[in-house]
Amino acid sequence: MDVTQHNGADSYAGSKAKALHPGPDNDMRASNPSQPFDPRLVSIENYDFFYGTAQVLHNVTFEIPERNVTALIGPSGCGKSTLLRNLNRMNDLIDGVHHRGDIKIREQSIYHPHLEVIALRKRIGMVFQKSNPFPKTIYENVVYSLRVAGLKNKARLDEAVERSLSAAALWDEAKDRLHTSALGLSGGQQQRLCIARAIANQPEILLMDEPCSALDPIATSRIEDLILQLKKQFTIVIVTHNMQQAARIADRTAFFYLGRLIEYDATSKIFTSPANKQTEDYVTGRFG
Amino acid sequence: MSTTPLNNRRSRRPAGESFVWLAAMGLTIGLAMILGLLGLVVVKGVEPFWPKRVVEITLRAGSEHALQGSLTLGGEIVMQRVKTSHGVSQAGGNADAPREWQLFVGNKDAYGLSFRFVDATDIAAIRHPQDVVRFERIEYGPAIGIPVALETSRNGMISSTNAEFESALRQRIDDSNKRRRAIERIERTEIGTINREMKDLAIERAALERRGVERSEPGSRWEAIAAREAGLQKTYAALAARARELRDQHDDDILVYRLLTGAEMRMPVGGVIDFIYPNQVGNLERLQVFFRNIWVLLSDEPREANTDGGIFPAIFGTFLMTLLMSIAVTPFGVLAAIYLREYATQGPLVRAVRIAINNLAGVPSIVFGVFGLGFFVYFLGGTIDSLLFPDHPSAVFGTGGILWASLTLALMTAPVVIVATEEALASVTRGAREGSLACGASKWQTIQRIVLPAAAPGILTGLILAMARGAGEVAPLMLVGVVKLQRDLPFSLDFPFVHLDQKFMHLGFHVYDLGFQSPDSDAAKPMVFATTLLLIGLVIVLNLMAIVIRERLRRRYATGAF
Numbered sequence: 001m002d003v004t005q006h007n008g009a010d011s012y013a014g015s016k017a018k019a020l021h022p023g024p025d026n027d028m029r030a031s032n033p034s035q036p037f038d039p040r041l042v043s044i045e046n047y048d049f050f051y052g053t054a055q056v057l058h059n060v061t062f063e064i065p066e067r068n069v070t071a072l073i074g075p076s077g078c079g080k081s082t083l084l085r086n087l088n089r090m091n092d093l094i095d096g097v098h099h100r101g102d103i104k105i106r107e108q109s110i111y112h113p114h115l116e117v118i119a120l121r122k123r124i125g126m127v128f129q130k131s132n133p134f135p136k137t138i139y140e141n142v143v144y145s146l147r148v149a150g151l152k153n154k155a156r157l158d159e160a161v162e163r164s165l166s167a168a169a170l171w172d173e174a175k176d177r178l179h180t181s182a183l184g185l186s187g188g189q190q191q192r193l194c195i196a197r198a199i200a201n202q203p204e205i206l207l208m209d210e211p212c213s214a215l216d217p218i219a220t221s222r223i224e225d226l227i228l229q230l231k232k233q234f235t236i237v238i239v240t241h242n243m244q245q246a247a248r249i250a251d252r253t254a255f256f257y258l259g260r261l262i263e264y265d266a267t268s269k270i271f272t273s274p275a276n277k278q279t280e281d282y283v284t285g286r287f288g
Numbered sequence: 289m290s291t292t293p294l295n296n297r298r299s300r301r302p303a304g305e306s307f308v309w310l311a312a313m314g315l316t317i318g319l320a321m322i323l324g325l326l327g328l329v330v331v332k333g334v335e336p337f338w339p340k341r342v343v344e345i346t347l348r349a350g351s352e353h354a355l356q357g358s359l360t361l362g363g364e365i366v367m368q369r370v371k372t373s374h375g376v377s378q379a380g381g382n383a384d385a386p387r388e389w390q391l392f393v394g395n396k397d398a399y400g401l402s403f404r405f406v407d408a409t410d411i412a413a414i415r416h417p418q419d420v421v422r423f424e425r426i427e428y429g430p431a432i433g434i435p436v437a438l439e440t441s442r443n444g445m446i447s448s449t450n451a452e453f454e455s456a457l458r459q460r461i462d463d464s465n466k467r468r469r470a471i472e473r474i475e476r477t478e479i480g481t482i483n484r485e486m487k488d489l490a491i492e493r494a495a496l497e498r499r500g501v502e503r504s505e506p507g508s509r510w511e512a513i514a515a516r517e518a519g520l521q522k523t524y525a526a527l528a529a530r531a532r533e534l535r536d537q538h539d540d541d542i543l544v545y546r547l548l549t550g551a552e553m554r555m556p557v558g559g560v561i562d563f564i565y566p567n568q569v570g571n572l573e574r575l576q577v578f579f580r581n582i583w584v585l586l587s588d589e590p591r592e593a594n595t596d597g598g599i600f601p602a603i604f605g606t607f608l609m610t611l612l613m614s615i616a617v618t619p620f621g622v623l624a625a626i627y628l629r630e631y632a633t634q635g636p637l638v639r640a641v642r643i644a645i646n647n648l649a650g651v652p653s654i655v656f657g658v659f660g661l662g663f664f665v666y667f668l669g670g671t672i673d674s675l676l677f678p679d680h681p682s683a684v685f686g687t688g689g690i691l692w693a694s695l696t697l698a699l700m701t702a703p704v705v706i707v708a709t710e711e712a713l714a715s716v717t718r719g720a721r722e723g724s725l726a727c728g729a730s731k732w733q734t735i736q737r738i739v740l741p742a743a744a745p746g747i748l749t750g751l752i753l754a755m756a757r758g759a760g761e762v763a764p765l766m767l768v769g770v771v772k773l774q775r776d777l778p779f780s781l782d783f784p785f786v787h788l789d790q791k792f793m794h795l796g797f798h799v800y801d802l803g804f805q806s807p808d809s810d811a812a813k814p815m816v817f818a819t820t821l822l823l824i825g826l827v828i829v830l831n832l833m834a835i836v837i838r839e840r841l842r843r844r845y846a847t848g849a850f
Contacts, residue, residue, distance in 0.1 A: 028376050035849070088726065090722065090725065090726065093722075093725070094632075109644050118728055119728075121725065121726060121727070121728040121729075122728030123728075123729075124726075125726070126726035128719060128722065128726075130719060132717070132719035132720055132722070132723040133723075134720060134723065134724070134738055135720075135741070135742060135844070144724070144729075144737075145727035145729070146727040146729050147737075148724075148727065148728060148733045149728060150732070150736070179846075196725070197723075197727065198726070198727070201727070201728065221789065
């Protein structure tokens with residue numbers, strides 16, 4: 001089913017002005033449960049990616065549905081993190097990269113020459129493997145993306161802080177220390193703060209690059225619960241080394257090996273009856 | 289408990305321990321040298337301000353050290369040293385080796401000199417006369433003598449034996465100090481304002497002539513200028529008359545005193561600043577005089593070709609110049625480093641630029657002085673003068689001044705700031721940058737909000753190094769704006785408040801001037817050390833301020849390696 005939202009405000013090429021003022025009244029917040037469901041929110045088409053002359057992604061093609069958790073799994077060096085980082089064009093920072101093929105979000109190519117990368121990144125939140133809160137207060141960390149977008153209204157900033165921290169399950173612990181340094185939080189709290197920061201701008205897509213690999217099991221399970229809550233509002237793409245984690249939280253799973261997409265299907269199918277022998281070997285632990 | 293190979297002597301010492309000892313020794317020697325230098329400067333710089341006792345020496349008959357024919361002379365003992373056939377060495381030596389004393393006898397107007405050497409063997413008797421006085425004076429340095437009487441214009445003569453003498457003298461000296469300050473106010477401030485306006489009018493007249501405006505044109509500025517000048521002349525005449533009147537009052541009271549050689553001298557009280565009975569005062573009062581002397585050094589203007597008085601203009605000039613230099617170098621250096629590190633494509637051109645910057649740090653500072661003279665003073669200054677000040681009789685920016693001096697030194701210290709900033713920028717973690725970009729910030733927003741605050745401690749380190757290097761350089765300054773004596777500060781209360789075109793005094797240059805170009809090198813010696821101590825102190829204070837700021841920034845932005 002090809003349901004796409006296509007009004008002028010949605011086209012990324014002309015979205016610069018709108019992107020500067022996020023908020024609940026902005027009709028680009030399409031992650032709204034009342035909108036029709038889009039199974040092809042992100043579509044990756046015949047995508048090749050090169051670091052200089054080395055090709056790290058070969059002819060990757062799949063679609064990421066809206067408001068689902070999609071997990072990218074595979075052994076080290078298989079290109080899953082690279083693919084994730086390309087979704088919000090973070091790899092543009094590296095010299096000498098180029099690609100073939102396309103990545104589209106709501107049928108708009110993210111490589112369109114008129115598209116501003118900054119506008120794209122405002123629509124996509126990212127959480128990194130090692131939590132990287134800014135050396136500012138908790139409050140300033142959460143409102144960072146709103147401030148760089150130009151929002152100054154204190155009431156709206158306060159409301160965004162409460163909304164994001166609550167959604168990240170950090171509000172109760174942080175509400176009395178909003179104006180203390182974020183570096184005073186524990187590791188798990190810092191990662192939840194980074195999640196709050198990533199969702200403060202109400203992006204459509206949330207990218208998570210092994211968010212729990214640096215955390216202990218209890219913090220990990222809290223974040224996994226959080227992800228299951230967040231998926232009601234956001235489309236989540238998560239890269240993980242931990243197959244059990246993928247099995248626990250992901251709706252769909254993509255298995256990568258040496259830069260190629262080997263299999264992509266509903267999680268239950270990948271883990272119980274994978275179609276491909278390599279997939280089966282990986283999920284049963286015979287390698288990787 | 290058997291002796292295994294592990295226990296034998298060779299492996300009991302951890303490897304490299306001798307290098308640890310060597311490093312510790314090197315550090316200790318370095319610290320000892322620094323402390324030794326500071327100690328030497330402190331002792332030799334501070335000691336002359338401690339009020340010393342005056343001795344009266346009677347020489348043996350026939351001694352060749354008689355001063356102006358008198359076998360009795362007196363003064364403060366400045367130094368004792370051993371005379372050897374091939375030069376002299378201080379203190380130490382054989383107990384019976386011939387020694388000589390250096391006396392500060394003061395009274396340069398009477399003796400023609402103020403320091404005298406006396407052979408220790410020539411001394412017949414030593415006495416500490418109780419009633420000898422040391423006077424601080426406006427001219428000719430201090431006077432040492434025994435007061436005889438005070439001839440006042442209104443109250444007749446007050447003999448020194450009179451119980452009222454000391455208080456009367458002190459009263460009159462206070463009055464004359466007040467009078468001198470009033471004269472200074474009239475001359476410097478009020479007449480100065482008039483002079484400035486006259487100068488502006490003269491410039492306007494020159495401009496009118498240049499433009500060819502006819503004098504007889506009705507409503508032209510010529511009449512207005514002439515009228516204003518006449519008015520100013522009248523005011524000036526009145527002020528000058530008042531100043532003259534006050535100056536005449538200086539001569540109202542005359543102090544009569546006897547030198548220790550016996551001659552009698554007369555001196556108007558208006559020329560005396562302060563006095564003390566050096567052989568009568570107790571230690572507490574000595575301490576007070578000591579602190580007063582140091583305060584005079586810090587706050588007063590120089591007198592007697594910079595050998596007497598204070599060095600406040602040099603302190604202020606050094607401080608202001610270092611401040612201006614820091615204001616100039618920081619934005620320039622930081623922006624250059626940001627461009628090189630963040631925006632420029634890293635290729636052979638950027639590498640070449642970086643090499644050039646690093647080499648610039650090794651260029652001798654006098655070369656910067658010549659560049660500053662040619663580019664800033666002659667080219668830029670000359671252009672500014674011809675564009676903005678065409679009718680001034682003398683060069684405004686086309687000659688050396690504090691602006692060009694600060695800019696020259698800013699250029700000289702820019703490499704330090706650029707290198708330190710680049711290192712600080714590189715030390716900001718990738719995670720912080722990526723987190724910011726992932727939040728939708730542009731590159732400049734990331735730099736402004738995340739990278740620069742995190743790099744701030746390192747940038748301040750660069751600034752500290754730059755200030756330390758800049759405050760101590762003298763050679764380039766000599767070409768671009770430092771002078772030996774300048775009564776006006778570059779900062780004053782008349783618009784535009786900071787006079788960037790003015791020449792200024794500088795502590796480092798002051799040391800050079802005192803040490804090598806002073807007409808009276810013995811009198812200059814304590815000033816040399818005191819000035820050196822002040823220069824070190826000023827740099828330490830500036831660095832401490834920057835270190836405090838850096839610590840505060842470090843605590844706030846706990847990431848980063850600096």
